[in-house]
Amino acid sequence: MAPPNVLSLPEELLLIWHSHRLELLLSAGVLVACVRLAIHWRQTRRKAVLTPPLGTPMDEKVPIVTKNDLLEADHYTPVDFTTPIPRTVAKPGPKRVTGVRKTRATPRLPREDVNVSDITIQPLIFYFSLGGTTKGYAEQLLHLPSPHPSILPPILHDLTELDYDDFFISPPLPPTPNTLYFYTLLIPSYDISTDLDNFLDHLKETHHDFRIDTAPLSGLAGYAVFGFGDREGWPDEKEGFGKDAVAVDRWMARLTGGKRAFPLGVGDVSGDGDGEERLGEWREGVSGILKDLVEGRGLGEGVAGSGEALESGDEDDEGGEDIAGSAATRAKAGSRSRTGDLEDIKPSVPVDFTTTAVAKIKEMVPVNSPTYTSLTKQGYTIVGSHSGVKLCRWTKSALRGRGSCYKFSFYGIASHRCMEATPSLSCSNKCVFCWRHGTNPVSTTWRWKVDDPREIFDGMKEGHYRKIKMLRGVPGVRAERFREGMEVRHCALSLVGEPIFYPRINELLAMLHAERISTFLVCNAQHPDHLAALNHVTQLYVSIDASNAESLKRIDRPLHRDYWERFLRCMDILRAKRFEQRTVFRLTLVKGFNIEEEVDGYAALVERARPSFVEVKGVTYCGTATGKGAGLSMGNVPFYEEITEFVLGLEKALLRRGLDYGIGAEHKHSCCVLLADRGRYFQAGEDGVGRWHTLIDYPAFFECLESGKPFGPEDYIGGPTPEWAAWGNGGFDPRDERVDRKGRPKIES
Numbered sequence: 001m002a003p004p005n006v007l008s009l010p011e012e013l014l015l016i017w018h019s020h021r022l023e024l025l026l027s028a029g030v031l032v033a034c035v036r037l038a039i040h041w042r043q044t045r046r047k048a049v050l051t052p053p054l055g056t057p058m059d060e061k062v063p064i065v066t067k068n069d070l071l072e073a074d075h076y077t078p079v080d081f082t083t084p085i086p087r088t089v090a091k092p093g094p095k096r097v098t099g100v101r102k103t104r105a106t107p108r109l110p111r112e113d114v115n116v117s118d119i120t121i122q123p124l125i126f127y128f129s130l131g132g133t134t135k136g137y138a139e140q141l142l143h144l145p146s147p148h149p150s151i152l153p154p155i156l157h158d159l160t161e162l163d164y165d166d167f168f169i170s171p172p173l174p175p176t177p178n179t180l181y182f183y184t185l186l187i188p189s190y191d192i193s194t195d196l197d198n199f200l201d202h203l204k205e206t207h208h209d210f211r212i213d214t215a216p217l218s219g220l221a222g223y224a225v226f227g228f229g230d231r232e233g234w235p236d237e238k239e240g241f242g243k244d245a246v247a248v249d250r251w252m253a254r255l256t257g258g259k260r261a262f263p264l265g266v267g268d269v270s271g272d273g274d275g276e277e278r279l280g281e282w283r284e285g286v287s288g289i290l291k292d293l294v295e296g297r298g299l300g301e302g303v304a305g306s307g308e309a310l311e312s313g314d315e316d317d318e319g320g321e322d323i324a325g326s327a328a329t330r331a332k333a334g335s336r337s338r339t340g341d342l343e344d345i346k347p348s349v350p351v352d353f354t355t356t357a358v359a360k361i362k363e364m365v366p367v368n369s370p371t372y373t374s375l376t377k378q379g380y381t382i383v384g385s386h387s388g389v390k391l392c393r394w395t396k397s398a399l400r401g402r403g404s405c406y407k408f409s410f411y412g413i414a415s416h417r418c419m420e421a422t423p424s425l426s427c428s429n430k431c432v433f434c435w436r437h438g439t440n441p442v443s444t445t446w447r448w449k450v451d452d453p454r455e456i457f458d459g460m461k462e463g464h465y466r467k468i469k470m471l472r473g474v475p476g477v478r479a480e481r482f483r484e485g486m487e488v489r490h491c492a493l494s495l496v497g498e499p500i501f502y503p504r505i506n507e508l509l510a511m512l513h514a515e516r517i518s519t520f521l522v523c524n525a526q527h528p529d530h531l532a533a534l535n536h537v538t539q540l541y542v543s544i545d546a547s548n549a550e551s552l553k554r555i556d557r558p559l560h561r562d563y564w565e566r567f568l569r570c571m572d573i574l575r576a577k578r579f580e581q582r583t584v585f586r587l588t589l590v591k592g593f594n595i596e597e598e599v600d601g602y603a604a605l606v607e608r609a610r611p612s613f614v615e616v617k618g619v620t621y622c623g624t625a626t627g628k629g630a631g632l633s634m635g636n637v638p639f640y641e642e643i644t645e646f647v648l649g650l651e652k653a654l655l656r657r658g659l660d661y662g663i664g665a666e667h668k669h670s671c672c673v674l675l676a677d678r679g680r681y682f683q684a685g686e687d688g689v690g691r692w693h694t695l696i697d698y699p700a701f702f703e704c705l706e707s708g709k710p711f712g713p714e715d716y717i718g719g720p721t722p723e724w725a726a727w728g729n730g731g732f733d734p735r736d737e738r739v740d741r742k743g744r745p746k747i748e749s
């Protein structure tokens with residue numbers, strides 16, 4: 001048999017192909033799919049390798065492995081997550097870019113496993129010194145006795161001898177789990193190149209390093225910076241006074257995630273500078289905070305944005321939610337504070353000021369009422385059942401050296417030492433421009449339980465100081481002003497509501513005066529009997545929102561039917577009181593409501609009451625429902641030129657009536673001008689030159705009061721009104737800095 005012809009093989013293959021091509025194609029497809037699946041599976045397995053690569057350098061961090069990664073891995077064995085991962089120690093030398101995000105080395109406060117009462121604080125003092133001054137002060141701090149047994153003796157570090165990575169990428173490993181570090185930095189300023197520049201660069205680089213947490217030093221208990229500078233060579237901050245301390249403070253705010261425990265202090269070490277004094281105050285403040293920390297009170301109550309290095313521009317929050325009224329306050333809205341916990345207190349003498357009988361005495365603002373929630377949301381601290389306190393925007397601004405309210409320019413009120421409060425959140429008007437957003441109770445009579453004045457006074461102070469304390473981490477707060485702010489010297493009884501509505505107002509005033517706190521009380525001219533019964537205050541205000549009955553009704557929307565008669569009676573009472581107290585008309589001008597063609601009407605009211613002063617102020621529009629409901633818009637806010645035009649018109653109208661009032665001062669940036677009685681407040685000095693004396697001599701006021709003898713406004717007139725507040729000079733204290741909403745210096749056009 002002939003061997004098979006090799007040439008016939010392709011034909012056979014062709015035949016096989018024709019008869020089995022479907023099966024062949026299917027088998028090939030299955031084979032390809034299997035191979036691809038196998039490759040894919042192998043790649044997935046490789047990604048789940050959990051052991052760090054061998055030879056990982058000690059200064060590199062292990063890749064972050066989450067618990068989920070472990071659970072998904074096929075060879076997972078449970079890991080004890082409570083055991084702390086040993087911290088790696090940073091090494092000197094250039095940073096190595098690994099592309100791996102570095103993790104925080106020490107846990108944050110509060111740690112679940114550590115009881116607050118067991119915490120000890122280890123203060124570290126870092127300093128830089130070329131000439132030895134800062135070193136000297138740093139050594140002084142080192143030898144001061146500890147303010148508390150749980151605060152360990154400080155450890156001193158010269159920044160030039162440190163490896164920054166050991167302290168400024170993450171805090172060092174604490175000696176015990178209960179120990180937290182507190183950084184104190186003493187920094188001189190130099191406008192020449194020094195090692196300090198390297199330190200600043202390091203802080204900056206750490207902040208910008210994408211591999212490092214944005215707040216790698218947040219494990220610290222807190223930090224505080226004090227700077228030394230020389231005002232003779234560098235007179236103010238703009239010229240570079242204390243500039244390096246300012247920079248360190250800002251970077252530390254970022255790196256610690258806002259753990260500035262005390263405002264930046266800067267002392268002047270020139271000839272007769274205030275360096276030691278400022279340092280002493282600052283040191284006391286920091287000691288107080290350290291004690292707060294070990295006693296479990298923390299760094300205040302976690303102000304939103306506290307320590308934020310970027311300026312928050314919170315200057316414009318009048319009527320809105322302020323810093324103090326943010327997260328912390330909201331969190332508290334549902335749970336009454338100690339000061340607010342006064343439901344059980346019975347009025348010692350239930351005074352009935354009402355015209356109708358009251359069956360059951362209720363609380364004005366019960367803790368679970370919508371009014372309570374709404375007011376606390378707006379930043380008010382409700383004290384007891386009918387009083388309130390709120391940090392005013394000018395108090396915050398003055399603490400940061402960004403300007404005080406017009407009462408500083410006109411009367412010498414230190415805004416950072418001023419407490420704005422009211423003992424009655426209720427009012428008998430519903431003014432279209434009211435800030436209270438239409439939420440507080442209104443009534444013609446007092447029909448609620450009456451809280452004890454001592455409880456109110458203590459509660460107001462407590463609420464006020466708590467809010468001041470919350471500001472200590474806010475950028476720019478000046479250490480000396482912060483310290484002064486913790487001792488209130490003035491009380492503006494004008495917040496919302498009607499203070500003289502509170503039946504025991506005179507007792508409350510006596511308590512304020514006993515602590516030498518001056519009182520500016522504003523009433524709405526609707527309660528003549530209460531006004532007549534009111535004791536001496538430092539300055540008595542009446543709101544004059546219109547010059548005639550129709551206009552008053554439209555703007556104040558009074559609840560009393562006989563509102564105009566009440567108003568006029570108050571004018572007469574004010575006239576009678578003018579020899580005992582400084583009396584003030586406060587005009588709030590609202591375009592389209594109470595300006596046009598009313599000048600003469602206002603002049604007639606001035607003639608009737610003869611107040612010491614007439615304050616003319618443009619309305620502040622706060623976009624409330626009340627305002628909108630009354631047809632109020634930004635268009636109703638007068639320009640400063642319109643205010644001055646009105647004031648000049650009023651001055652003339654008064655002169656026509658033989659009343660000599662002149663412009664005593666202005667405060668342009670709050671749109672306010674002061675007319676003063678020339679006969680009483682314009683005096684010739686020793687040089688024979690006549691000047692306005694609108695300021696108040698506060699010590700003299702208290703001396704008069706304490707003497708028990710009758711006295712009048714002339715007995716406590718202060719020194720001349722500052723030149724910068726005089727008409728035409730704007731009224732902004734040149735020692736402060738004007739800033740825009742973003743915190744940038746404002747340039748006057």
Ligand SMILES: Cc1cc2nc3c(=O)[nH]c(=O)nc-3n(C[C@H](O)[C@H](O)[C@H](O)COP(=O)(O)O)c2cc1C
Nearest residue numbers: 129130131132133134188189190191229230241242
């Ligand atoms: C060359 C030089 C530059 C200075 N530059 C500033 C400056 O820009 N701003 C400032 O407030 N003080 C400046 N000062 C003042 C120092 O900050 C101040 O004397 C400080 O106390 C020095 O601290 P030390 O002796 O610990 O180095 C400067 C001093 C010198 C000698």
Ligand code: SF4
Nearest residue numbers: 392405415418420492
């Ligand atoms: S007087 Fe009024 S505006 Fe001025 S600081 Fe005091 S509360 Fe604020």
